[in-house]
Amino acid sequence: MDFDLDSQHLLLRDTVRSFAEGEIAPVAAGLDDREEFSVELTQKMGALGLFGIVIPEEYGGQGMDYLASVIATEELARIDGSQAATVTAGNSLGIGPIYYYGTEEQRRRYLPELCSGAGLWAFGLTEAGAGSDSRASATRAEEIAGGWRLHGSKIFITNASSPISRGVTVQAVSGGEEGRPEFTCFLLEHGTPGFTATTMHGKLMWRASDTAELSFADCEVPPEAVLGSPGAGSKQMLETLDTGRLGIAAMGLGAAQGAFEAALAYAKDRRQFGRPIGAFQGVSFQLADMAMEIDHARTYLYRAAWLKDSGREFRAAAAMAKLYCTEVAGRVTDAAVQIHGGYGLMKDSAVERFYRDHRILRIGEGTSEIQRVVISRFLGL
Secondary structure, three states: OOOOOOHHHHHHHHHHHHHHHHHHHHHHHHHHHHOOOOHHHHHHHHHOOOOOOOOOHHHOOOOOOHHHHHHHHHHHHOOOHHHHHHHHHHHHHHHHHHHHHOOHHHHHHHHHHHHHOOOEEEEEOOEOOEOOOHHHOOOEEEEEOOEEEEEEEEEEEEOOOOOOEEEEEEEEEEEEEOOEEEEEEEEEEOOOOOEEEEEOOOOOOOOOOOEEEEEEEEEEEOHHHEOOOOOOHHHHHHHHHHHHHHHHHHHHHHHHHHHHHHHHHHHHHOEEOOEEHHHOHHHHHHHHHHHHHHHHHHHHHHHHHHHHHOOOOOHHHHHHHHHHHHHHHHHHHHHHHHHHHHHHHOOOOHHHHHHHHHHHHHOOOOOHHHHHHHHHHHOOO
């Protein structure tokens, strides 16, 4: 078994790390404080090739693998969860469904701009009354002469209302019997009459990412707006979430790594009772446990990405990686705040932002409880 990264992955890691430290770190706290989405940073990340990283070059992507995507996301999240969220959601929820399930015409129409970072696309799944129970969706699609009519709403949708947001893939009930709804996904562009996207403010986390509430008031779309084929929406959604969990796991890993590095540096610098606090066993053991859990999380996540890249069954591994990495992020960021003491509670402390940003990771793309359901099903329970 070879655990070394190859030269391509090492170059990617070093390039993204340098960009994140040089371009994102100096402005991250300010963007977070102002709840400001940065078009400039997003387009710079696009120029770096971070959008469409696994998409073939013929559609504007980088033609790399999922391990590369995980490494890039980890490095962004090590500095700032908001920018990592923009890229991860842009790739897994925006670009991914169009590439994997779209027609050739849809791929040619949307992917080049999205892979460049000049535009963003979103995925509309969650509703006020439909979260973990996605089949409780109240958004409806009615087939009409010349296309479809959509009516309903979505909430907590990433990348849906920024100045460079181009549209959203909407899952809607399109038929079926009572108790057994049929779902279809639609590519809905901004500017469609009846479609509005309202930016949500007052978030605990990812304050510099774009989160929106969507409304569809009798939106009419042509037949070619259907993603793939009618009735395939539920399968498309579930498979999208399976792959997306690798990205959320990478965000948890990156947040843990960033918080750990900050805590380690602080423990070496902060002195009490005449010596650095890292010299006290109570602190040094915390740091040792943090390092151990992060190393375990990275090894497991990279293996899950390897399974995906190898064409093997990866869904249980992705659920395990998502569950473990995000819960490790919770333990590590909490310990980092504890080590910083009162300073860890102030907004000018990096660990304060890591602590807030990690919290969504145990909810988004399937809660920790849902991951346990997924894993238990693979155990035959």
